[in-house]
Amino acid sequence: MDNQMINKSLAELSVGLQSGKFSSVELTQFYLDRIASHDSELNAFITVTAEQALATAKTADEKIASGSASGLTGIPLAHKDIFCTDGVKTSAGSKMLDNFIAPYNATVVEKLKSISMPMLGKTNMDEFAMGSSNENSYYGAVKNPWDLDRVPGGSSGGSAAAVAAKLAPIATGTDTGGSIRQPASLTGITGIKPTYGRVSRFGMIAYASSLDQGGVFASSAADSALLLEAMSGFDAKDSTSVDIPVPDFSTTLNDSLKGLKIGLPKEYFEEGLNSEVAKVIEAAIEEYKKLGAEIVEVSLPNTHLAIPAYYVIAPAEASSNLSRFDGVRYGYRCEDPVDLTDMYMRSRGDAFGREVKRRIMTGTYALSAGYYDAYYLKAQKIRRLISEDFQKVFEKVDVIMGPVAPETAFKIGEKSDDPISMYLSDIYTIALNLAGLPGMSVPAGFANNMPVGLQIIGNAFTEGKMLNVAHQYQQATDWHKQTPSKYAVSEGEK
Amino acid sequence: MSLTPEEVKKIAFLARLAIKEESIEQYSEDLSGILHLVDQMDAANVEDIEPMAHPQDAMQRLRKDEVTEINQREKLMENAPATENGLFLVPKVLD
Amino acid sequence: MEWETVIGLEIHAQLSTKSKLFSGSSIEYGQEPNTQANVVDLAMPGVLPVLNAEAVRMAAMFGLAIGAPIGRGNVFARKNYFYPDLPQGYQISQFDKPIVELGHIDITLEDGETKRVGVTRAHLEQDAGKSLHEDFAGMTGIDLNRSGTPLLEIVSEPDMRSAKEAVAYMKKIHELVQYLGINDGNLQEGSFRCDANVSVRPKGQEEFGTRAELKNINSFKFVERAINIEVERQIDLIEEGGEVVQETRLYDPDKNETRSMRSKEEANDYRYFPDPDLLPIEITDEFLEEVRKTLPELPDVKFKRFVEEYDLSEYDAGVLTANIATADYFESVAKSADAKLAANWITGELSSHLNKEDLSINDSPVNAAMLTGLIKRIEDKTISGKIAKQVFEAMWNDEGGKDESTADKVIDAKGLKQITDSGAIESIIDEIIANNPAQVEQFQSGKDKVFGFFVGQVMKASQGKANPAQVNQMLKDKLSA
Numbered sequence A: 001m002d003n004q005m006i007n008k009s010l011a012e013l014s015v016g017l018q019s020g021k022f023s024s025v026e027l028t029q030f031y032l033d034r035i036a037s038h039d040s041e042l043n044a045f046i047t048v049t050a051e052q053a054l055a056t057a058k059t060a061d062e063k064i065a066s067g068s069a070s071g072l073t074g075i076p077l078a079h080k081d082i083f084c085t086d087g088v089k090t091s092a093g094s095k096m097l098d099n100f101i102a103p104y105n106a107t108v109v110e111k112l113k114s115i116s117m118p119m120l121g122k123t124n125m126d127e128f129a130m131g132s133s134n135e136n137s138y139y140g141a142v143k144n145p146w147d148l149d150r151v152p153g154g155s156s157g158g159s160a161a162a163v164a165a166k167l168a169p170i171a172t173g174t175d176t177g178g179s180i181r182q183p184a185s186l187t188g189i190t191g192i193k194p195t196y197g198r199v200s201r202f203g204m205i206a207y208a209s210s211l212d213q214g215g216v217f218a219s220s221a222a223d224s225a226l227l228l229e230a231m232s233g234f235d236a237k238d239s240t241s242v243d244i245p246v247p248d249f250s251t252t253l254n255d256s257l258k259g260l261k262i263g264l265p266k267e268y269f270e271e272g273l274n275s276e277v278a279k280v281i282e283a284a285i286e287e288y289k290k291l292g293a294e295i296v297e298v299s300l301p302n303t304h305l306a307i308p309a310y311y312v313i314a315p316a317e318a319s320s321n322l323s324r325f326d327g328v329r330y331g332y333r334c335e336d337p338v339d340l341t342d343m344y345m346r347s348r349g350d351a352f353g354r355e356v357k358r359r360i361m362t363g364t365y366a367l368s369a370g371y372y373d374a375y376y377l378k379a380q381k382i383r384r385l386i387s388e389d390f391q392k393v394f395e396k397v398d399v400i401m402g403p404v405a406p407e408t409a410f411k412i413g414e415k416s417d418d419p420i421s422m423y424l425s426d427i428y429t430i431a432l433n434l435a436g437l438p439g440m441s442v443p444a445g446f447a448n449n450m451p452v453g454l455q456i457i458g459n460a461f462t463e464g465k466m467l468n469v470a471h472q473y474q475q476a477t478d479w480h481k482q483t484p485s486k487y488a489v490s491e492g493e494k
Numbered sequence B: 001m002s003l004t005p006e007e008v009k010k011i012a013f014l015a016r017l018a019i020k021e022e023s024i025e026q027y028s029e030d031l032s033g034i035l036h037l038v039d040q041m042d043a044a045n046v047e048d049i050e051p052m053a054h055p056q057d058a059m060q061r062l063r064k065d066e067v068t069e070i071n072q073r074e075k076l077m078e079n080a081p082a083t084e085n086g087l088f089l090v091p092k093v094l095d
Numbered sequence C: 001m002e003w004e005t006v007i008g009l010e011i012h013a014q015l016s017t018k019s020k021l022f023s024g025s026s027i028e029y030g031q032e033p034n035t036q037a038n039v040v041d042l043a044m045p046g047v048l049p050v051l052n053a054e055a056v057r058m059a060a061m062f063g064l065a066i067g068a069p070i071g072r073g074n075v076f077a078r079k080n081y082f083y084p085d086l087p088q089g090y091q092i093s094q095f096d097k098p099i100v101e102l103g104h105i106d107i108t109l110e111d112g113e114t115k116r117v118g119v120t121r122a123h124l125e126q127d128a129g130k131s132l133h134e135d136f137a138g139m140t141g142i143d144l145n146r147s148g149t150p151l152l153e154i155v156s157e158p159d160m161r162s163a164k165e166a167v168a169y170m171k172k173i174h175e176l177v178q179y180l181g182i183n184d185g186n187l188q189e190g191s192f193r194c195d196a197n198v199s200v201r202p203k204g205q206e207e208f209g210t211r212a213e214l215k216n217i218n219s220f221k222f223v224e225r226a227i228n229i230e231v232e233r234q235i236d237l238i239e240e241g242g243e244v245v246q247e248t249r250l251y252d253p254d255k256n257e258t259r260s261m262r263s264k265e266e267a268n269d270y271r272y273f274p275d276p277d278l279l280p281i282e283i284t285d286e287f288l289e290e291v292r293k294t295l296p297e298l299p300d301v302k303f304k305r306f307v308e309e310y311d312l313s314e315y316d317a318g319v320l321t322a323n324i325a326t327a328d329y330f331e332s333v334a335k336s337a338d339a340k341l342a343a344n345w346i347t348g349e350l351s352s353h354l355n356k357e358d359l360s361i362n363d364s365p366v367n368a369a370m371l372t373g374l375i376k377r378i379e380d381k382t383i384s385g386k387i388a389k390q391v392f393e394a395m396w397n398d399e400g401g402k403d404e405s406t407a408d409k410v411i412d413a414k415g416l417k418q419i420t421d422s423g424a425i426e427s428i429i430d431e432i433i434a435n436n437p438a439q440v441e442q443f444q445s446g447k448d449k450v451f452g453f454f455v456g457q458v459m460k461a462s463q464g465k466a467n468p469a470q471v472n473q474m475l476k477d478k479l480s481a
């Protein structure tokens, strides 16, 4: 199989499959081989499902041969280990679920399985999606393919690293406070977190239900458009899934950006933003000007309240969502519990990691008698302020842009003992989860030799516009085509 | 707001989390730090602001009252730590 | 000191839907453990709830029936606590925005007075599973078939002042939910159960005393006993200088005592918050209009109508409207047979048979059609009331079929047809008169009482089949001749 495979877009892979240039079994085996030779150093996968992947690939080849395939049929992908996969271990990065074989498929998994996209495996993640570095995984830290001493970001760090190192052409992730955009930014790939309600949450292990949303990691906006379209849509099993048609995102990718109004929130460029990162973002904005966009300075005055409000709402919901992990029906149970309380206490105490325990306790406290109004209710009021800030800005602009993260990937271990400084790294991503809005990270250059992502924020259900905006930039630049040299295959190489 | 080790123990019990005695101090410090961060909310004037529980300004969709499920007990109990006669087993519940 | 009892009830009525509140699993009772618990009911990681429309409709029906406003944007909240029969680690319930707001219901007290009891609220929530305590090597077994079954929790104001009032209220709600067809009324199976909040205070004092909550009582008899014994306990405690503590207590019917349930007490901080997996429930005017149209005639209205339309006594009307099954049974008979006879038979013979065998009227071996057939034969004098009891007995014991013709078949088969042929009656009378000259003499010398003897003899000789009115008339004529 041609090593050039890793530089192909999904559309090109699709053409290759449909025209019989290569089979899905070959393509899938190619990626399984890459995982086998590179993942021991990256630790991007918790589980590799080679047998299953090849079986699906075989089905895909049959579908292609019989003409009943769709565009993505036969293209392998990786799922974040937060999506339940029938008959396959689904751990959410936790010791709690180390022995858990999901008995059903998440809707997202089912949808992509139904069009025979082989699942290469389940990717590593911060435990229960709580983290911004992937260091909070029971299965160990994931390494950033650009520098193995650095974090890939989190919580979907495994999916990001897998796509960045070309161990998978595409992968799913989830984003509760930045968990797709921040790792995409830190690993130099494209990531999109759609509007809350666009992608079904059924079967996606809940961290904070009113914030969680599934999305995509890809090498480009065009690739993202294809997978996002395939995994989006109404799901009767999710009460918060929105019943509106999913547009064909690919058809609007080439729309002109002339007259596009881009809002730059001044709060996203204030102190705290690394100056090298700022330069990359400013250069990207210049590129957009060249593409015909108009820049409008805007304000999101409550930005500084987003992190405090998030660290009440998300832990509050998490404290309740994670109560089901009690050692009764599945998951870890401590040895020889002396009584019921001992079983609860030790099972949960032993199997949850430190960050998870911190957040459960924070949320428990915020909801407890006497503190509800001061914490939970207040955070919800701030949530409205933040949401209204965005709506005011979207009266004037089409998209908002800024950095994804205040700095590039930090060293493994650098912040792991300091939860607060870790929390602060989500300053630019968290607010839009509170508002339920879609956001993207698009590779825009390098600072200190590490990738920097440009964030594109859209109004609700404007993913098509955002992907168009990202795609046009990627037509004009080739930051998204950069691959860490160790995992790259240069043109011409076989 | 900061949390004393005593309060940490209380919350840990409410959340059913066994915390090792020697870690209590660390949790007390960490949680106090988080609460300190959260206390920045105090700067906001939220009088007359309606709380926003959910990003969707929508109403609950209803499901038709139909039985759509079949018995899958064998499969669904495969992950259980202890079972007998189709029941999940737990340490004795005392009422 | 004179004490006053203050009681409020929380009733959990299981809604008669087909499927669970948030999943498509069946709620059928009595199935093999954990065969009706799907991924949602087991709270598998990643699952989500989707609300059953029928449960919402039923709750709204109840609200309309008690004159309560229906919460326009009522909200589900999570009540967080750990218990092995609660798989999510929280119960999806309603907290500050319930579906049914303040309403009321009128109860009739023993002295015939009517008392209005406030219904603070009623809210939708999920039921928990069941813990089975028989020994599994020192462990408890958990069956989650019931987990997620829709409940309507009906919370009263603390308006009741005696155990009897509490029972009257509980019965009234029990009657109402069955009228509405939203609950099967089955107390044994736990479809209708009750928690009682009980406190005492010195008579005249306005402030409430500290209350104890008596959990999960599932019979009217036990509610009355549990409250009375708890009231006694509280008064004794206070009079001995002690203090009532706010706690949950369990009633033990075997020992007739209540005892503290500390195990349920330890985590009383439920940390309610709006369930982020669910959105507010929309209640529109159109929806309420639709529901209103489906409301059946309510018990109080039916009672008045029975008195007027069928000319029944208030007592009979009360008994017949005490539950909808009895009322329906009655109306089914009364539409083609004499209403007063129907009322008498239902409150008399039928009730006593049902009571004796502890059957509900729905399970009565004599159905409404059969009783109709029987009453028609009394009306047209085919049989006497006395013979009718024999026919009823035979029908009860399953002789002759299950429809309106059953009574006729029994009458034929047993030859119970009333003798109205005056020639036949006359020959029996003649024979009796001839065989009892002494009694004839007594009668003729003015001892009227002996007339009963002749009637008895004639009826006996005719095996009860002679028409009593005819016998009376003809005997009088013959003896006075």
Ligand SMILES: [Mg+2]
Pocket (backbone or CB within 6 Å): C010, C153
């Ligand atoms: Mg209650």
Ligand SMILES: [Zn+2]
Pocket (backbone or CB within 6 Å): C012, C125, C153
């Ligand atoms: Zn309840």
